[in-house]
Amino acid sequence: MGQATTADPAPVHGAQAHVPAVRRLAAAAQRVPPAAQGLIALVVYLAVWIGTETYPLLRHPGMPQLAQGGFDPNFYVWALHWWPYALGHGLNPLHSAQIGAPAGYSLAWVTTVPPLALLLAPVTLTAGPVAAFSLLVVAGAPVSGWGAFVLCRRLTGRFWASLAGGAVFAFSAFEVNHAYTGQLNLGVSVLLPLLAYLMVAWRDGAIGPRAFVTWTALALTVQAYLFLETFADLTAVLIAGFVVGAALAGRDGRPRVARLALLTGISYAISLVLTAPFTGYALAHRPSAFTRETVTTSIPMNGLWVPLAGHDLGLRWLADAAGRLLGVPGRDGYLGVPLLVLVFALPLVARASRLARFLLALTVLVVLGAFGPVLRLDNATPLFHLPWSRLWSLPIATSAYPSRLMVFAFLAASVAVALWLAQPGRWRAPGSWARWLLAALALAALGGNINRLNYADQSGTPAFIATGAYRTYVPPGATVLVLSQRGNAGLLWQAETNGYFRLSGGFINAALTPNGGVPAPVAQLMPPPGSAPGAAAKAAFRQYLHDNQIADILVENGQHSGRWPSVLHQAGFTGTTIGGVIVYRP
Secondary structure (H helix, E strand, C coil): CCCCCCCCCCCCCCCHHHHHHHHHHHHHHHHCCCCHHHHHHHHHHHHHHHHHHHHHHHHCCCCCCCCCCCHHHHHHHHHHHHHHHHCCCCCCCCCCCCCCCCCCEEEEEEECCCCHHHHHHHHHHHCCCHHHHHHHHHHHHHHHHHHHHHHHHHHHHHHHHHHHHHHHCCCCHHHHHHHHHHHHHCCCCCCCHHHHHHHHHHCCCCCCCHHHHHHHHHHHHHHHCHHHHHHHHHHHHHHHHHHHHHHHHHHHHHHHHHHHHHHHHHHHHHHHCCCCHHHHHHCCCCCCCCCCCHHHHHHHHHHHCCCCCCCCCCCCCCCCCCHHCCCCCCCCCCEEEEEEEEHHHHHHHHHHHHHHHHHHHHHHHHHHHCCCCCECCCCCCEEECCCCCHHHHCCCCCCCCCCHHHHHHHHHHHHHHHHHHHCCCCCCCHHHHHHHHHHHHHHHHHCCCCCCCCCCCCCCCCCHHHHHCHHHHCCCEEEEEEECCCCCCCHHHHHCCCCCECCCCCCCCCCCCCCCCCCCCHCCCCCCCCCCHHHHHHHHHHHHHHHHHHHEEEECCCCHHCCCHHHHCCCCEEEEECCCCCEECC
């Protein structure tokens, strides 16, 4: 991906036999063309990710098996199906009457990842939306790491240093934890390092202003359609980055920083025009109830260095601290002690590098933002409100998660690792080995904190859906109510049947669809354990079925049925079991 700004080391001549094997390996890697180096890095990241975490998804790509107790995986399966379905049927893709029937749901403030859905449309239409989802989970972290590798390779010219830097981003707590929850909007972050790459390439003269504006506007537009919150976070981080860059650039460098800021602003203007249909519709359909408590989605201070419980690498003090951090949302902030030391030590080692100081300053600013409105020592110990706490109460920020800013901290840390390892020095020099040791410890701490992906449920799709038996019992286009302990089973089944039926309810996000996406009269039918539904609840439930013209109630049988069969029996309904589903005909 272009020529590096730092010259590659010259080929080794002479007494080859006396050169350490690792030096010869490094020299051989440097002779590989940059584009091939990027391909090698991608293959390495894929091999690690597949070999350690995602092999089950490749083994059974069409089986819904990732985190089936949560709502997000099957929502994104539905979203991957929805965009080609909506466009193919001439429907408004920002409003769906297929779910939440009969009125439907507005999707203007829901992350339906249209760029990924359209990119994977050939896979969705041929192999199904579950296979497309599995492919994205398998590729998300490695491709994001590849983007960071390309950036690091541009800055350092060193393959192994860049490979380590890309691995920091690929296998960061942010990337892995969002893969764990199946959140495609956050688990595919390749555009962020590629945007930084474009800036560095412009700085080096590898691309001109016109190419920079064109490609940057395109990347910004795709990011806005992928996830608007990340686009907004990116905007804030870029503004902070330009301010810090101008402060560190000196009098001679400030005009160049100003020129880059101007070109980036032009790119933003173009992207705003390209995203106007989406943002205009979203602003016109903004739900009044769309709020979230930002304190509970921010990073506590010791969340930066304390790993998940059970991921403490045998260190007792970390294990004790981890036990007190259970319940920290997302765990997006874990950098680990070695990586924090490296980021802070880099400006001391590379004293002449303004980039090293820039990375440290940007990391500190991002982390301060990720703390949210209240500084907390740990998950249960608030200290005080931060000076910028009121910013999180602004309308544009009320639904934002401060912890999601950490993706930029990991990107800065990945570049810091590459610069750290690319510092000049002999392989046998103590300082060189110490640098590699610290980088290895940083990667080990990140790898040790990886939360294994949840494949506990491998029941797959019920035969009622998989074999097409539903066509015998459900009229095409009818509205059904799906009840299951599997997260978003209704959306999953609708996607797998190519929109054969409409769905009553369905979870799209916590603010717009409470009760886990189950309509209120249905949720109220479920009594406390040990009791039966009341007469008023049963009457309201039957009225809901009548008013919304529910043709069938489908309850997933077996481990996902929960208490619904007994509750429906107590409410006076009799069902028939077919292919793993109990069908109730109101």
